[in-house]
Amino acid sequence: MKKYTYTEKKDTRSGFGAGLSELGKSNPNVVALCADLTGSLKMDAFAKEHPERFFQVGIAEANMIGIAAGLTIGGKIPFTGTFANFSTGRVYDQIRQSVAYSGKNVKICASHAGLTLGEDGATHQILEDLGLMKMLPGMTVINPCDFNQTKAATIAIAEHEGPVYLRFGRPTVPNFTPADQKFEIGKAVMLNEGTDVTIFATGHLVWKAIEAGEQLAAAGISAEIINIHTIKPLDNAAVLASAKKTRCVVTAEEHQMNGGLGDSIAQLLSRELPTPLEMVAVNDSFGESGTPDQLMTKYGLDAVNIVEAVKKVLKRKG
């Protein structure tokens, strides 16, 4: 098992803020909109550095999405910022008609996704956003794993023509990806080559997959670990190549089973290469109040759950 280390834990939302600030300096067409959550989204630096390109819309997310769609007419590249719940479920029809169907170059940037939002509870802990967004034709869906990768993804999506959903979160997590690693949309990142099983993980579950890989290695199981930061378009070639090699897979994500990464991979494999598969995800349930760590444990999204899923899928391997 390849050794991964980190010097500090950082929040992915701060990676977004840092990336946006950098974009503000390098690309004069980048504009940003926020619905009264500038501090939470870490958009303060951009707002301060480029007040003429920052639009505070107040608590009016539908209007924010519409204004963003309009700003593209005239060549701007709008980045909208609010919590994931208000970035997707609350404004689904606005995104569907004014952004996705209209083919507008809007970057929908969503923080506080999933259970790790913590104490605010289920009203704010959206676990359906990846599914909602990936169903929209033409939408690119990205869920990076740490500060550095979120920063790189933020910068990369400005160069991509078309609507993008960028998902990140609130808690601090190990910042282990190299700061200079280029972010390639739709290209999976191989973290550890293995032979017995493949773990496909996204977002906050990537580090937990690494922890699970270490535990599995200690037990003599060789896990291939792949970071799927882009849910759509899925890196089909990488998924199929690894499944062909290990012949059993586990998916891990901070999302509902329905509609998430596991769902995408299961669809691909059942069409192209039927392979035993287990999913580590939330099973048709809302979240609740608690600390992020307590919630990840209660809802079965820890390294130990990945290890258990691996053991289960290994038994099903032909």
Place this chain on the structure above:
Amino acid sequence: MASTAELEKIVSQVRRDIVRMVHAVNSGHPGGSLGCAEYFTALYFEVMKHNPSKFSMDGINEDLFFLSNGHISPVFYSVLARSGYFPVKELATFRKLDSRLQGHPTTHEGLPGVRVASGSLGQGLSVAIGAALAKKLNKDNSIVYTLHGDGELQEGQIWEAAMYASAKKVDNIISTVDMNGQQIDGSTDQVLPMGSLRAKFEAFGWDVIDLEKGNTVGEVVSTLKKAKDHTGKGKPVMILMKTEMGHGVDFMMGSHKWHGVAPNDEQLAQALTQNHLDDEADY
């Protein structure tokens, strides 16, 4: 500058297009379309600065128009074609398979003249505000126009957008509400009375102009030109335009029943007779 007589002739041709388009596919929305024939003709043939032969999505240094109540696509398509955005004969494809003229307007098939999809109501004002903000960033002094149905104002997003536009001084926008007083289930007063729209928009910080005769093309032209003089003064501009649903076809006039129903063969013939042109240029 077109004379009023010339504009009236275009209005009649547009009405002929509308009833023929919806009749051909036995679907679509003739009522609101007919009621807005004067508005669209005034805007596209007299008021807007635009470049139909060279459509560009960004529309730099051009006035832009956004149709928020997308179901009145027949009048929009007719005027876009008649002003040169695409061949008039393409109106024959309206609502048919593989057409660029979808039931509701969209950019998806690349129809020149359309800059955003609309149909799900209440979204167009926000999009227009975004386009108006982009114009300000680009130091482009052109104007952004929008049209809305009065029933559409029941959507909450309209009021989010209305609040934003005045708060942030988006004063390069001229919106118009088609006050035909009708929606699908009945009159707006029966379905959900909205009270004084003038009072509401003034309370939301807009510069409100009344247009009593929205089916008199000369009045529409002069009101739109007056509205232009109200731009650039720190407030978004709203025209409350009274029209009659189905105007120009007597059996459709003033009734919500023709919101989304197409005429039969006999009704089409009557409608065309009522909008007779000696030198009609039907597609």
